[in-house]
Amino acid sequence: MSEKNERQLRIVGFLCNWCSYGGADTAGVCRFKQPPLLRIIRIPCTGRMDPLFVVKALAQGADGVLVSGCHPKDCHYAVGNFYARRRLELVKRFLPFVGLDPRRFHYTWVSASEGQRWQEVVTEFSAVIQELGPNPGIGADTPMETAGQAASAFA
Amino acid sequence: MDTLHAHLEALFDDLELVIGWETGYEPLRPTPAFLRSREDLSRLVWNPLCAPNLSVYLPGILKDAKETGKKIGVCLKGCDSRSLGALVQEGFVERERLYVVGLPCPGTVDPEALAEARKSSAPVTHVSFRDGLLAITSRDGTEEIELERVLARRCRRCRHPNPLHADVILGDPVPPRRTEPSFSDVDAVEAMSLEERRAYWEEELSRCLRCYACRNACPLCVCRDRCLAESRTPKWTTQRDGVRDKFLFHMIHALHLAGRCTECGECERVCPVGIPVALFKEKMARIALELWDYQAGTDPAATPPLQTFDPSETGI
């Protein structure tokens, strides 16, 4: 494990239940190795994805945010990801304006069968985040008070 | 001015209420006026100090107004009329219940700039405006100040001095200062490095009092007292007095205005601590323009871009 004073980097993943969460499962079943940065939050559809989640996560110091859903035209709910991609692209373009690094936010589309692709997505994005290092967030006057840090004490 | 009074005078029997501006506690600060009787019409004023965007009142007033068959008259500047357009688009305002008096606007005054430009600091007793000159009268006499020198930031980038969606336009059309969307102040922020921008906003937002004046003045902040920034369930922000929560509040405001903001600049005008909060929304407006060639409030029949989608869209 990393040195005590070097904070463990974390990527928050928002994955739709039907495609990308399944794709991440498929990658696991196939034993496709991935860096251990990602923590996945399961949502029903990327249409559920409020762009505020992205902003809040990054403001709170998440080192990366990854959103993935069904490929456009394959949404389980037909059109959820059509709405989502507009919102996600908008927030992606907005982040740098307020001093949040847009490279820390990535959105993509991975189907339940694309285990390999999922491995690539996670590996590539993790490398970007490793390169960028810890995210200071916004107004980092709040002490870290999370499982993250508490758990870092382990090992 | 005379035409405004005369026009409303003639129409008054068909109007339930007239919303305009009247002289407030001093002539430098006209405040919104809600006039229900003919005699009160004489209180109306119209000059470059009439800053408030009156469309902000329309959803609430129409909701509470009884259906008398009479219309509600409202005076709108160019930028105000775009807000009306957006409110009509989103179904908050029934256009047919309004009588919209469009007032071509030479630009509004930045009070701080005006205070600096004046030689006298004595209380103002009278204000008039003609040919690009403000005539400010106090006990020290009358001084003339060029409007262009004391123009508000929002008006320097104005493309719509002439009202849209109006029933009548009173006054001669004003040539727009800009013919193309201008985002020079956004560009100035973007010229900073990412790290500088973060520091800039942390510094600016540290002054935020979370007084919510910016939200209350915003005609498109339709949630009013149901604002997410004050909601306990769900709880997006805490009441902690830190930059992060202030930042989150402004992000809520900005994201809720995405693809909806009509760039009236009211949020920034009313900020008591002078944070350039309109820049967030200007950036949003620019993104909406780039991505979807969309300008809120210009076409009452259009659907805001985040309320719809296009399956054939590529590149996003």
Add this chain to the structure above:
Amino acid sequence: MRIGVFVCQCGTNIAGTVDTRAVAQRALDYPDVVFATDYMYTCSEPGQQEIQNAIAEHRLQGVVVAACSPRMHEPTFRRAVEKAGLNRYMFEMANIREHVSWIGQDRAANTLKAMELVRMAVEKLRRNEPLFASEVPINKRVLVIGGGVAGIQAALDCADAGLDVVLVEREQSIGGKMAKLDKTFPTIDCSSCILGPKMVDVAQKENITLHAYSEVESVSGYIGNFTVKIRKKATYVDWDACTGCGLCMEKCPSKKTVDRFNEALGVTTAIQIPFPQAIPKKARIQKDACRYFTTGKCKVCQKICPTGAVHYDMEDREVVEEVGAIIVATGYDLFDPAPYGEYGAGRYPDVITGIQFERILSASGPFGGHVKRPSDGKEPKDIVFVACVGSRDKSVDRPYCSGICCMYIAKQAILARDHLPGVNCYVFYMDIRSPGKNYDEFVRRAIEEYGVQYIRGRVGKIYPNGDRMVVQGADTLLGAQVEVEADLVVLATGVESSRGAKELAEKLRISYDQYGFYMESHPKLRPVETNTAGVYLAGACQGPKDIPASVAQGSAAAAKVLALFARDTIATDPQVAGVLESACIGCGKCLSVCPFGAIQWKTLRDGSRKADVLETVCQGCGLCNATCPPKAIQLRHFTDDQILAELDALCA
């Protein structure tokens, strides 16, 4: 809340690279966790028993299992906690196998990640609430919209299973496009001989209510309980009295009425039964052709009718049907070749469409089945068929393949040769698309046995030369311009969505593509479902289709309805959106984005309007939740607070 955490070793699947004991130990530090343990196989019978025992012993109110993917075992564990008396939604899973142990070898990093995933699950669970499915009774009647072959098949299958069926047909008779066809490919069996008995069946089934010459006016309600208003258009003949004797048609003096059933190749009377096999076989007055309606004088049919069925004062009538499911089988229309001015359809009488030629071939058609050309009634010696007229052509906004034209051209060429053995048939085509059972063999027969000449290339121009037509085109295989003289040119017009398809889709709240074809719920796995629960698709309304595919979909849609109706109630998934009325600002954004029409207005006593979720219709996507500015609408089990709790567990 009292929470128990169970960390599964999954043999060595998890324990191999995750210190499960340490994860369980760490969980005891998380808020509300009163019990935590690891176990060899949590999903096994004794593993589940362990959970149930712990629930009883430690009075647990919620359970977290850290194990495999919830897509694998969430239902298993939900049942387990339910057996022990907990609500099934007071349960969360942390996926530490597919997302942790199987994808990394670093034991320390894996263990840390597993701890955090458990922490997220605990924080989410702390904000969970018991949810309960509700049961809604099903009205076991089905509405079929469209009485073409797909709709007929669906209606008959449902009726055979004992359901009450309401069949609505826009035209005067059921039968659809298939009723106009002479023969069908690739078997050359007579269309009306195979369709006719099915049409008669529809008329004779007591549990099928047929509303012909009627249209769906509005649809309200939701799966299990739709209310459908149907407008029965005025026919000016009382169909209860009309016996279909046809005497009125014999005596009607307006004998120059354009015969729409015969694709304007012949004439009929103002009062008409469209074709001999029509179901229902009832007469109707075409108002704009009727002497009485146009001049005020005549009334011959009324005088002659033996049952006194003619009523000139009849008006449209509305009927209301209550049904539990809807099958949409509205079929297609044929492309109008007018945009191809260079082909001259409409200008030259001997340039006709495929469906017109179908009527010419038919024994009940305008020429009694003799192949003659419309201009002078001469038998053609040369016939040219032009493929892809309104198919695979972006310039007329029809980039898609209509799927049926290659086959019907081959069939028509074969039939033409059968009728007139000396006739020469030429086909201008782009590609031959014949991927059905015995389809390619059929096309080969046309070429090899019937000597139909296939020329690969687009037709550029068709123009008259004397009493013949000259077809000018490219032969791309020869690389040469060719000209063929013909007595008759048949344009194989493509398939397009049915007239009025979009309007009907709006009423049904189903989606349609840019060409007006209805969208299935999933292109592979849910081909006859729509995203509106309880509304199913059959036939060409979903996209171009031939008869076998349409019939198969008719039966498939019927099977879906029967599966739905196999139970008396529908259990609604409680993971749906709910509205906090006091926070709703009535902006309607949720209504406009909901893909399922699951949100409607509700007016409170103070006159304010609030969003209201139809729980049986909501599919739980959460789009409304993300859209709602004050977050008054929340997707249960995936609320903002629940997702934020997971996020805050990671970084705050």
